[in-house]
Each structure stands twice: as C-alpha cells, then as structure tokens.
Amino acid sequence: MRKIYVSSIVLLALFTATAVLFAQDAAKPRPKEEVNANSGTNMQLPKRVTPGGPPKAEAPKKVFPYPIYQKHMENGLNVVTVPYQSPGIAAFYIVVRTGSRNEVEPGKTGFAHFFEHMMFRGTDLYPKDKYSGVLKSTGASANANTSLDRTLYHMTGDSKKLETMFMLEADRFKNLNYSIQDFKTEAGAVKGEYTKNSANPYTKLNELVQNTAFDSHTYKHTTMGFFEDIVDMPNQYEYSREFFNRYYRPEYCTIIVVGDVRQEQVNELAAKYFGDWKRGTYQSVVAPEPEQKEARAVNLQKQASLRSSD
Numbered sequence: 613m614r615k616i617y618v619s620s621i622v623l624l625a626l627f628t629a630t631a632v633l634f635a636q637d638a639a640k641p642r643p644k645e646e647v648n649a650n651s652g653t654n655m656q657l658p659k660r661v662t663p664g665g666p667p668k669a670e671a672p673k674k675v676f677p678y679p680i681y682q683k684h685m686e687n688g689l690n691v692v693t694v695p696y697q698s699p700g701i702a703a704f705y706i707v708v709r710t711g712s713r714n715e716v717e718p719g720k721t722g723f724a725h726f727f728e729h730m731m732f733r734g735t736d737l738y739p740k741d742k743y744s745g746v747l748k749s750t751g752a753s754a755n756a757n758t759s760l761d762r763t764l765y766h767m768t769g770d771s772k773k774l775e776t777m778f779m780l781e782a783d784r785f786k787n788l789n790y791s792i793q794d795f796k797t798e799a800g801a802v803k804g805e806y807t808k809n810s811a812n813p814y815t816k817l818n819e820l821v822q823n824t825a826f827d828s829h830t831y832k833h834t835t836m837g838f839f840e841d842i843v844d845m846p847n848q849y850e851y852s853r854e855f856f857n858r859y860y861r862p863e864y865c866t867i868i869v870v871g872d873v874r875q876e877q878v879n880e881l882a883a884k885y886f887g888d889w890k891r892g893t894y895q896s897v898v899a900p901e902p903e904q905k906e907a908r909a910v911n912l913q914k915q916a917s918l919r920s921s922d
C-alpha cells in the first residue's frame with residue numbers, strides 16, 4: 613500500500629514539475645503575491661467538437677485536478693505546494709531550469725549533467741557520507757536526472773521529516789564544495805557513462821540525429837555533451853565553478869512539494885532555509901536555429917558479432 617502512495621505522489625510531483633516548468637516564462641516579471649495557480653496556470657482540455665452540431669457549452673475540464681499553490685520569493689525562487697492525500701509521505705523536488713540547452717559555449721558541453729553527479733559530492737557541513745546517513749535516517753529515497761531543458765533533484769520520504777529534507781537540499785544548493793580531485797574523479801565517471809550509453813544503438817542514433825538536425829541551437833548536443841568535451845572535462849575545474857555560480861541560483865529554481873503537507877508549512881520552511889540564497893546575474897542566451905531548407909539524413913552502422921551460446 614505504501615508503495616502505491618509513494619509512486620503516485622512521485623508521479624504527481626513529476627507532472628507538477630513539468631506543468632510548472634512549461635507554464636512559466638522565466639523572462640517575465642513575476643507577481644510577488646501568493647496565488648492559487650489552479651485557476652491560472654493549469655492546462656485545460658480543448659472544447660469537444662460535436663459532429664453535426666455546434667459544440668455544447670460545457671465547463672472546461674482541468675487536466676490536473678489538485679490545487680497548486682505557488683509563492684514567488686523575493687530572491688526569485690518559486691515555491692510550489694500540492695497538498696495530496698498521501699498520509700505520512702511527502703515528495704520534495706527541486707527543478708533547476710538548466711539543461712544541456714544552456715551549455716552555450718563551444719567546448720563546454722555536458723556540464724548540466726555533470727552537476728547532477730557533483731551535487732551528490734556534498735558540502736563542508738554535510739560531506740557525502742554524512743549526507744547519505746541523514747537521508748537514510750529520514751527513510752527518504754533521493755535521486756536526480758538531467759534533460760535538454762532542466763535538471764531535477766528529488767526526494768520522497770516521511771512527511772514529518774520535511775524540515776530535514778529542506779535543510780539538506782538548501783545546504784547543498786547554496787554550499788556545494790568539491791576538490792579538484794573529486795572533480796576529476798566524477799569527470800571520469802561521466803566519461804564511463806558516455807561509453808556505456810554509446811553501446812546502445814538507440815542512444816548513439818539519438819546523438820547523431822540531434823547533431824544532424826541542429827546547426828546553431830544547443831539541442832545539437834545531447835545531455836551527455838560532445839565526446840571531445842567530456843574527454844577534456846577533467847581540465848575544466850574552474851569552468852565548473854563558473855557554471856554552478858551561474859545556474860544554481862534561486863531565479864533558476866522551482867521547489868515543488870507534494871503530499872501530506874500544508875502550503876503555510878512549505879512556505880515557512882522555504883523562507884527559513886532558502887530565504888538567504890543570493891540571486892545571481894547570469895542570463896542564458898541560446899542561439900536560435902535558422903529555418904531548415906532541405907532534408908537531412910544520417911546513417912548509423914555498427915558491427916555486431918553473434919556468438920553461439922554453447
């Protein structure tokens with residue numbers, strides 16, 4: 613039963629993360645007051661067309677049937693609460709509006725995904741092992757993933773330990789620290805991940821298609837980055853600091869808490885742990901892709917060897 617609760621609120625949190633991410637334009641000024649976004653940002657189903665007659669007047673249906681409460685903090689952080697019937701369980705998500713599309717400089721691809729790894733290296737206050745120990749004590753599971761447009765960090769656990777989740781996440785988002793040696797070790801792990809993924813022909817084909825389909829836009833490279841940039845990554849320690857400094861800032865982030873929680877409680881914890889997080893200054897500008905004038909094609913051929921099992 614517990615498993616059902618966990619997986620359903622994780623799905624809810626994921627859905628909310630996606631809806632919130634695409635419903636907002638980061639460049640637009642945000643209202644400071646608290647709003648119930650259920651009336652404002654929810655997607656609505658298109659009106660049904662009735663064959664043979666005019667469409668019947670009916671109230672538009674909401675795709676997402678739960679209330680979404682948002683608070684835009686002074687420092688630019690967006691805090692979203694979705695109370696949901698899941699006794700004792702809460703999912704805590706942080707969406708960083710930075711994916712591989714934000715890797716705009718030549719020779720510096722793969723860093724959004726790289727930080728997904730580095731964020732588990734810990735801080736001075738909570739080094740890796742201590743972080744894992746505290747996380748275990750809350751009974752929470754945690755992980756992260758990166759896409760073209762965002763990086764997502766998530767925890768799901770005991771709703772009574774929500775403050776611990778806030779504390780842990782605020783600490784690493786504000787104070788991530790790592791040595792050059794840690795940096796190089798993780799860069800090696802990313803290279804290994806690229807090599808492993810490349811053994812899958814679908815992954816390799818996707819990489820080639822993106823590279824062929826785009827000329828200017830950063831969708832040209834996958835979230836892993838260009839291989840030559842991954843190989844050079846161990847030499848980019850200083851740049852990694854710059855990347856973190858640019859994007860791990862409140863104005864690039866949305867916190868989403870779903871489950872057995874209250875809006876006031878979430879907003880209070882956000883103010884307590886993220887209120888002093890300093891806004892950054894970096895504006896990410898991605899080159900637009902020119903109109904495509906002709907068909908493009910790419911061919912992938914791989915050698916395969918078949919062995920008899922006996």
Ligand SMILES: [Zn+2]
Nearest residue numbers: 725728729805
């Ligand atoms: Zn990875």
